[in-house]
Amino acid sequence: MNALVLTEYKQLQVEDLPAPVAGPREVLIQVAACGICGSDVHGYDGAAGRRIPPIVMGHEAAGIVAATGAEVRGFKTGDRVTFDSTVFCGRCEYCLRGEVNLCDDRQVIGVSCGEYRRAGAFAEYVTVPEHIVYRLPDGLSFAEAAMLEAVAVALHAVKVSEVRGAETALFIGAGMIGLLVLQAARAAGCKQVFVADVDASRLERAAALGADETLELSGPALVNEILRLTGGRGVDLALEAVGRNETVKTSIDCVRKGGTVTLVGNIAPLVEIPLQRVVTRQIRLQGSCASAGEYPEAMELVASGQIKVAELITAVAPLSQGAAWFERLYAREPNLMKVVLDPRDGAQDATHG
Numbered sequence: 001m002n003a004l005v006l007t008e009y010k011q012l013q014v015e016d017l018p019a020p021v022a023g024p025r026e027v028l029i030q031v032a033a034c035g036i037c038g039s040d041v042h043g044y045d046g047a048a049g050r051r052i053p054p055i056v057m058g059h060e061a062a063g064i065v066a067a068t069g070a071e072v073r074g075f076k077t078g079d080r081v082t083f084d085s086t087v088f089c090g091r092c093e094y095c096l097r098g099e100v101n102l103c104d105d106r107q108v109i110g111v112s113c114g115e116y117r118r119a120g121a122f123a124e125y126v127t128v129p130e131h132i133v134y135r136l137p138d139g140l141s142f143a144e145a146a147m148l149e150a151v152a153v154a155l156h157a158v159k160v161s162e163v164r165g166a167e168t169a170l171f172i173g174a175g176m177i178g179l180l181v182l183q184a185a186r187a188a189g190c191k192q193v194f195v196a197d198v199d200a201s202r203l204e205r206a207a208a209l210g211a212d213e214t215l216e217l218s219g220p221a222l223v224n225e226i227l228r229l230t231g232g233r234g235v236d237l238a239l240e241a242v243g244r245n246e247t248v249k250t251s252i253d254c255v256r257k258g259g260t261v262t263l264v265g266n267i268a269p270l271v272e273i274p275l276q277r278v279v280t281r282q283i284r285l286q287g288s289c290a291s292a293g294e295y296p297e298a299m300e301l302v303a304s305g306q307i308k309v310a311e312l313i314t315a316v317a318p319l320s321q322g323a324a325w326f327e328r329l330y331a332r333e334p335n336l337m338k339v340v341l342d343p344r345d346g347a348q349d350a351t352h353g
């Protein structure tokens with residue numbers, strides 16, 4: 001089969017590899033779409049240490065069941081499916097509590113680090129355990145399905161934020177995650193939603209996707225504007241989807257007393273926290289990692305149009321163009337959102353606005 005292999009850091013090439021064979025509880029999937037994730041782009045140059053070559057990356061995928069292992073009962077050849085990016089054990093303390101994203105034996109598809117190596121979906125075929133596979137609703141295209149992982153991340157972040165409805169919320173960062181969090185928060189009932197970014201084109205997308213106010217501001221200027229918009233109170237929820245020192249501090253400064261700051265962004269390994277402010281205003285700092293069972297809800301919300309993803313797909317391209325797209329994403333070319341690769345033979349290039 002054809003596979004896009006990271007042969008060494010910053011070197012991707014299509015190679016002919018043996019197709020994988022499904023184990024007894026595994027499903028062999030013919031990949032029809034696989035999104036390039038920010039974490040793949042960060043893994044590409046070795047900085048993250050989680051994509052040690054040689055590795056086939058790719059964990060945001062959908063396709064068609066091509067074969068099933070002897071013990072698989074829930075799926076059959078020809079089913080249209082997607083799968084969770086995380087493989088969990090189902091037995092540890094965290095899995096038993098439903099916190100599968102925190103599994104002691106957690107592995108991510110398309111990742112090779114010190115502890116494990118798992119081939120991903122930038123290839124014609126991939127095998128994954130049955131228990132992370134989901135059947136796709138008919139109305140959902142494969143390319144849209146490749147966005148479900150990011151949608152699940154957004155739903156999880158809103159869930160751990162304990163949104164009950166009627167909140168005012170600020171989202172810092174209108175990238176892929178921020179724009180999905182914005183829609184997930186709307187679906188969960190947030191009353192008033194502000195989005196801040198330093199890139200005007202990202203804010204235009206945020207406005208089109210339902211933000212009440214978009215703020216091309218950062219740091220103290222953003223804090224002042226949020227205080228003005230909330231009559232000096234601050235927002236109930238500030239969700240940080242950038243991951244840098246300044247934006248983490250700003251999110252803490254924008255929240256009301258007793259409010260929640262949800263931390264999703266994680267670019268910087270270390271940030272400073274205004275300790276006195278967090279303590280004396282009793283602010284809750286809540287981390288959010290990946291997702292834990294949000295796939296079915298993600299499929300429902302995308303299929304029903306409550307969360308729009310088609311707008312966030314920049315291009316669907318064949319595997320042969322994967323290396324070039326990685327270069328463009330790595331170079332941070334402006335206006336690129338999600339790029340989806342279609343490894344099927346004869347896949348056509350389709351670039352959207």
Ligand SMILES: NC(=O)c1ccc[n+]([C@@H]2O[C@H](COP(=O)([O-])OP(=O)(O)OC[C@H]3O[C@@H](n4cnc5c(N)ncnc54)[C@H](O)[C@@H]3O)[C@@H](O)[C@H]2O)c1
Pocket residue numbers: 038153172173174175176177178196197198199202217218241242243246247263264265266267288289290291
């Ligand atoms: N916790 C998780 O499970 C999880 C999952 C996926 C991604 N992430 C993290 O979430 C973050 C966002 O991911 P993404 O895919 O949306 O990235 P992205 O690059 O698409 O978006 C980042 C956005 O932040 C904006 N930005 C940069 N500096 C800013 C500043 N000072 N003020 C305001 N906005 C600023 C950029 O203009 C961009 O729009 C990253 O740190 C990523 O690692 C976390």
Ligand SMILES: [Zn+2]
Pocket residue numbers: 037038039059060085149150
């Ligand atoms: Zn991803």
Ligand SMILES: [Zn+2]
Pocket residue numbers: 088089090091092093094095096102103104105106
């Ligand atoms: Zn587990």
